[in-house]
Amino acid sequence: MSAGRAEYCVIACAEAWRDNGEVLASPMGLIPSIGARLARHTFSPDLLLTDGEALLVGLDGTPEGWLPYRRHLTAVTGGRRHVMMGASQIDRFGNQNISCVGDWSRPRRQLLGVRGAPVNTLNNPTSYWIPKHSRRVFVERVDMVCGVGYDRAATAGPSATRFHRLPRVVTDLAVLDFATPDHSMRLVSVHPGVTAEQVREATGFELAIPDEVPFTREPTPEELELIRAVIDPKGLRNREVPDPESTARDRDIPGGGSGAQNPETPARPGAAGGGDRGVPDEGSGPRDRGVPGGSREGGR
Amino acid sequence: MSDKTMSARDVVGRLESGMTLGIGGWGSRRKPMALVRALLRTEITDLTVVAYGGPDVGLLAAAGRIRTLVTAFATLDSVPLEPHYRAARERGAFELTEVDEAMFMWGLHAAANRLPFLPVRAGLGSDVMRVNPGLRTVTSPYPDPASGIREELVAMPALRLDAALVHMNRADRLGNGQYLGPDPYFDDLFCEAADTAYVSCERIVDTAELTKEAAPQTLLLQRSHVTGVVETPNGAHFTSCVPDYGRDEAFQKLYATTPYAEFAERFLGGDELAYQSAVQAWRKERDQ
Numbered sequence: 001m002s003a004g005r006a007e008y009c010v011i012a013c014a015e016a017w018r019d020n021g022e023v024l025a026s027p028m029g030l031i032p033s034i035g036a037r038l039a040r041h042t043f044s045p046d047l048l049l050t051d052g053e054a055l056l057v058g059l060d061g062t063p064e065g066w067l068p069y070r071r072h073l074t075a076v077t078g079g080r081r082h083v084m085m086g087a088s089q090i091d092r093f094g095n096q097n098i099s100c101v102g103d104w105s106r107p108r109r110q111l112l113g114v115r116g117a118p119v120n121t122l123n124n125p126t127s128y129w130i131p132k133h134s135r136r137v138f139v140e141r142v143d144m145v146c147g148v149g150y151d152r153a154a155t156a157g158p159s160a161t162r163f164h165r166l167p168r169v170v171t172d173l174a175v176l177d178f179a180t181p182d183h184s185m186r187l188v189s190v191h192p193g194v195t196a197e198q199v200r201e202a203t204g205f206e207l208a209i210p211d212e213v214p215f216t217r218e219p220t221p222e223e224l225e226l227i228r229a230v231i232d233p234k235g236l237r238n239r240e241v242p243d244p245e246s247t248a249r250d251r252d253i254p255g256g257g258s259g260a261q262n263p264e265t266p267a268r269p270g271a272a273g274g275g276d277r278g279v280p281d282e283g284s285g286p287r288d289r290g291v292p293g294g295s296r297e298g299g300r
Numbered sequence: 301m302s303d304k305t306m307s308a309r310d311v312v313g314r315l316e317s318g319m320t321l322g323i324g325g326w327g328s329r330r331k332p333m334a335l336v337r338a339l340l341r342t343e344i345t346d347l348t349v350v351a352y353g354g355p356d357v358g359l360l361a362a363a364g365r366i367r368t369l370v371t372a373f374a375t376l377d378s379v380p381l382e383p384h385y386r387a388a389r390e391r392g393a394f395e396l397t398e399v400d401e402a403m404f405m406w407g408l409h410a411a412a413n414r415l416p417f418l419p420v421r422a423g424l425g426s427d428v429m430r431v432n433p434g435l436r437t438v439t440s441p442y443p444d445p446a447s448g449i450r451e452e453l454v455a456m457p458a459l460r461l462d463a464a465l466v467h468m469n470r471a472d473r474l475g476n477g478q479y480l481g482p483d484p485y486f487d488d489l490f491c492e493a494a495d496t497a498y499v500s501c502e503r504i505v506d507t508a509e510l511t512k513e514a515a516p517q518t519l520l521l522q523r524s525h526v527t528g529v530v531e532t533p534n535g536a537h538f539t540s541c542v543p544d545y546g547r548d549e550a551f552q553k554l555y556a557t558t559p560y561a562e563f564a565e566r567f568l569g570g571d572e573l574a575y576q577s578a579v580q581a582w583r584k585e586r587d588q
Contacts (some may be wrong), residue, residue, distance in 0.1 A: 054482035068483040070328060072321070073402050077421065099398065104431050107451075110389040112381060113373030119402035119422035148425035156425035159451040163421075 003219050005172065005244060006031065008191040009131075010227055011219045012170040014039040016127045019081060022046040023124075024056075024067075024075050026083040030240045032129045032170075036084075036224060037231050076116065079163055081124040084170075085117060087140040090128060092185045092205040094166040094178055096121075096147030104144050108203035117146035122153070131240050133171035135204035150183035172241045174199045175216055180208050189216040193244055204215045304475045306528045308338035308572060311498045315463055316527075317344050318367075321460070322408075322494055323351040324466030324487035325539065328376045328547055330479070331356045332467035332500045334535035334572050339365070340564075341571070351399065352485070354539060362560035365485035366394040368430065370459065372401035378549055379556045387560075399428055407459035408486060411427050411493035419453040429454075464494035467536045468521065469544055470510060471501040475526030476516050478510050481542040487519050496527040502544045504531045510557070534576055550586070551579060 003011075013035025017025050025036040025047045040047045040059060048065070051057045056065030058284075067075065075081045087113055089097040098117060113153055120126045126147060131136050145152055153160040168188070169176040175188040183275030186208035196213045219227070227237070303540070312335070315321065325331035336356045346367045351357055353374030360366050374385040388394060399407070400422045410418040419438055422428075429435055438455040453483040466487040468477040477499045492499035499521060510519060535541075538548035538555065555563060567578045 066482075069485060071404065073405060077402065099427075104398075105428070106392050109388060110381075110386040112375060113371060114398055114400055114426065114428055115373045116401045118400035118424075118426040118428055119420075121423045121426075122424060144431075145425070145427040152425040158447070158449050158454055159421060159453055160424040162451075164425075 003192075004238065005191060005193065006241040007219055007224065007227055008216045009170060009224065009241050010035045010038060010171060010237060012168075012175045012189075012191070012216050013084060013129060014042075014044075014223075015175075015217075016084060016168050016170065017044050017047055020044055020047060020082050021046065022080070024048040024050070024072075024081040026050070026081055027129075028083070028085050029129050030130070031131065031237055032084040034227060034232050034237055037119050038226055041226050041231070057226060073116075073119070075124075076119055077123045079124050082127070082167070083120050083124060084127045084129050085120065087128050087130060087137060087147070089132070089137055090141045090147075090169065091139055091142050091149060092207070093149035093151040093183060094128075094147070094169070094185065095142050095145045095149035095152055096128060097142035099144040099146045101143055107143075114144070114146040114239060118148065121148040121164060121166070123163050124159055125167050127167050128169045130171040132167065133173040133199065133202045135202060138203040138205060140205045150178055154183075173202060176207075184208055186210070187213055189214045191216045192218075214217060301474050301524075303527045304361060304523070304526060305504060306498075306530055308530050308532060309333055311335055311465070311500075311528055311530060312338045312342050312344065313498065314498075315339065315342075315344055317346045319344075319462040319463070320348040320350065320460070321420070322461040322464040322490040323349060323356045323559065324424075324464065324485060325356070325536070326352045326445065326483070326485040327373075327379070328354045328539045328552065329483070330467050330481065330485065330536050330541050331488075331539040332465040332498075332535065333537055333539060334532035335465045335498060335500050335530070336360065337568060337572060337575055339549065340447060340568055343411065347437075350461060352404070355382065355383060355384075355552070358382045358388075359560075360386050361388035361394055363564070364388075364393060368397060370397040370399065370404070372399055372404050376552055376556060378547065383556050384560050390512050391409045397559075398431055399423070400426070403428070403456045404459070405486060405489070406456045408489040408493045410456065410458035411445045411460040412489050414568075415458060417455040417457045420456050421453055423454040423456070424452075457537065459493060461490065461494035462496070463527075464497040464522070466490055466491040466497070466499055467532075467541065468499055468501040470503055470505050470522070471499050471526075471529050472507040472510060472523075473529060474507065475499065475521070475523035475529050476507065476510065476519060477501065477521030477526065477529075478514065479520045480514060480518060480544070481540075484520050488525075491521055491525040497525055498528045498530065499523075499526050500530040500532040500535045502533055502541065504529060508577065529535040532572060535572075543552075549581075551582070555567065 027033040027036040054068040067210040087096040100107035153164040348368040350370040353371045374382040402422045406418045440451045469480040470478040538551040540547040
């Protein structure tokens with residue numbers, strides 16, 4: 001079985017939560033949700049997941065804990081959480097915007113609002129998921145800094161950098177991170193079928209691109225089976241990221257509703273979530289800070 | 301002990317233009333919509349609204365009642381962006397105080413605890429500091445044991461409210477309020493942060509009935525923080541009020557896709573009973 005583009009994206013998202021330990025995985029958006037569940041099914045069995053509302057649940061939906069917003073916010077500030085948020089705009093140091101487009105005082109387009117992006121980025125690992133890698137999203141300068149990037153955190157001082165970490169950015173084209181001397185964005189891997197040049201073209205700022213860019217890893221047969229038969233049997237992932245080869249076997253099955261095995265509802269807008277899609281981060285919180293992420297590309 | 305029951309009309313009769321009004325719930329979840337609708341029937345305006353924004357904010361903004369909005373976001377949950385809020389914001393209909401959702405919570409905590417501010421890490425490095433030039437930082441008097449650093453944190457000012465509006469599943473006549481869903485949101489904090497608090501509920505019951513089948517920790521609101529109680533069945537409509545009812549997704553979609561003036565004319569022209577009847581009529585029409 002060959003994997004489709006959406007499945008590479010799922011794998012790349014799941015990898016964000018590898019070796020995170022017993023922390024809350026907060027995926028915003030469909031593919032990160034599938035990725036978090038896949039990680040929990042396989043290499044990160046200790047992850048905590050929510051039902052999209054106030055319950056912590058097992059993979060079969062069995063409640064195991066209570067996490068209303070007020071406690072969710074403590075999970076954030078206590079650091080035992082790795083969120084994967086979305087971004088309407090993101091810049092080369094990882095500053096993210098989900099608030100508005102244009103001048104804040106009179107925006108051209110009002111979006112969600114800062115939501116929990118400021119508290120997320122300063123307190124728990126924050127990764128990002130961008131379903132459509134483009135120059136509209138990857139911009140030189142974001143209009144409103146919601147999620148704090150490395151340069152802004154450094155300027156703000158030690159309280160801002162203390163628990164700040166942006167492990168990775170996953171897009172429909174590639175995996176990126178900030179593991180460069182100045183913490184500017186770097187291309188880590190491209191999904192099969194994508195070239196580094198394509199990623200460069202779709203990015204509105206200068207991207208660090210190593211001489212050798214590997215492909216995002218292949219899913220294992222077990223992982224593919226879990227994605228296709230257990231976690232997302234309706235193939236909803238292919239709607240978020242259509243396969244470039246439209247004839248790919250599992251492209252878009254129409255009429256996908258919500259079956260019992262559906263992926264988690266796209267994260268609550270809440271603590272850090274909301275209408276934004278999140279990206280997971282690696283690492284298990286403050287104590288892991290500064291410790292390279294093992295085999296993960298995103299470790300800093 | 302005093303009977304605090306009143307009508308929605310009584311509640312808005314105690315509100316005035318220019319007040320700072322906190323509205324409980326979250327996004328499109330357990331919003332005191334019947335009280336918001338009652339407010340829309342008055343001439344009250346120039347409000348400072350403090351809320352985790354949902355259709356409460358959308359309606360009040362569209363109707364031009366908000367002078368300043370304090371929030372972290374506005375959403376309808378299943379419809380990620382609140383269209384009426386967006387439209388009002390894009391035409392500059394109100395001033396926005398945009399803070400992070402954790403800063404917001406600590407602002408309520410500060411107000412509830414009668415503190416001028418509480419220190420938070422959130423906000424540092426973000427443009428929340430740029431768009432709120434009045435926000436200040438505070439330096440910890442205590443050096444970190446490991447690094448020796450005295451941390452500089454944001455001093456989130458208290459979000460003190462003139463009045464709070466919240467919606468509960470049950471309440472008694474004295475003002476004890478009970479939620480039966482999975483999340484209390486921040487409704488207790490809203491009431492504690494306010495000089496006056498008005499609680500609408502699905503059903504007013506005898507005090508003894510509150511804990512007949514539900515655990516005591518469902519008793520979210522204490523009567524000492526509650527000014528008035530209103531029974532408004534289906535009063536959170538179209539937002540969710542589980543376990544009594546879920547969100548009315550079809551109606552919310554209608555709300556989200558209908559220009560405000562048209563929506564108001566069809567659904568907000570009369571009293572709460574008229575609203576609920578208009579919703580029924582719309583549903584019947586749709587089902588035919």
